[in-house]
Amino acid sequence: MTDTTLYDYLERIASLMRAWAREQPLMADLQPIQLSALNYLARCNRYSNTPLAVTDYLGLTKGTVSQSLKALEAKGLIRKRPDAQDRRSVHLELTEAGRGLIESLVPPAFLNRAEEVLGEHSELLVTLLRELLATIQRQENVPGFGLCRTCRFHQKLEEGSLCGLTGERLESREGELICREHAEPDEAA
Template sequence: MTMTTLFDLFERLTSLMRIWHREHPLLADLQPVQLSALEYLARCNHYSDTPLAVTEYLGLTKGTVSQSLKVLEARGLIEKRQDLHDKRSVHLALTPAARELLAAVTPPDFLAMAAAEMGPDAVELERLLGELLRTVQRQVDVPGFGQCKTCRFHQHRDGEAFCGLTQEPLGRPSIELICREHQPRDEAA
């Protein structure tokens, strides 16, 4: 496979995702960036649910993300909550309406059907795409936003999950979520 072919495949799949988004009746009032923000907030942990983290994850300008978050808040899809320890910080939370919307539209039906048809090859494809993503992130030095339990800071103390970076215990749901502070174990220095 040539890099042009790989690029073409990603470009075509991205186009199909845009078409799906544009034609889905539940997404008619949402811009793609707004859906991406909701999807991110559904998967991130409490260290990563801030407007700045959304901006970093999406790789967009602060202004674009700020406007998108205002629209989502006005539509009742997210709520802003003041940080309990730092009154200057704000955390973002999905509302039940946002969770229902995401449950209804993700993953896209066409993608789920294709993966089911591929059978075991879909599992291998997911593994390979994950490795491609990690390699690209390492090479261009962008934040990893990886799953907490795969981070070099993830530890166990007294039988419980613990973050070595923040020095805080972690609840079970937290370790399954993605974190903006993630560093792969193999990069431990």
């Protein structure tokens, strides 16, 4: 029989997160997928805030994500902005209400408390989970969606940073945002 310990722990933590979300008064009008989409949009960069990127990140169908994004827009939590270069493309942005909601809910207080109790072990846990995720993404050939500053294209300059893929300067905060074009530093060019 295969050892299911890692799966069991991850599944239990995911179950606790879903149960926590259902109990939140702020979540009364939101489906879990909508919270996931909002959280992604709060954390992604300017290259990654499109409906297609949300679909790829969540790993769901275009129709499901499209309906969720329409609901979020109707609730005033996101807005669409046409792309400056390609008017057929749109970018999604959180409204002030959407940003406030995410800041109130993510990360859950119980997770922060557990991280504090773990102390220095929490850093090791984060490192191991990042490595686990990167390994799965490589093995399953799924998009990386990593933090900009950890990408092989991220270049530090004397003043700021540059995306080596697009050749564009990056704002200081963009290094901490999720990018759909992320590539691990050890991946072949």
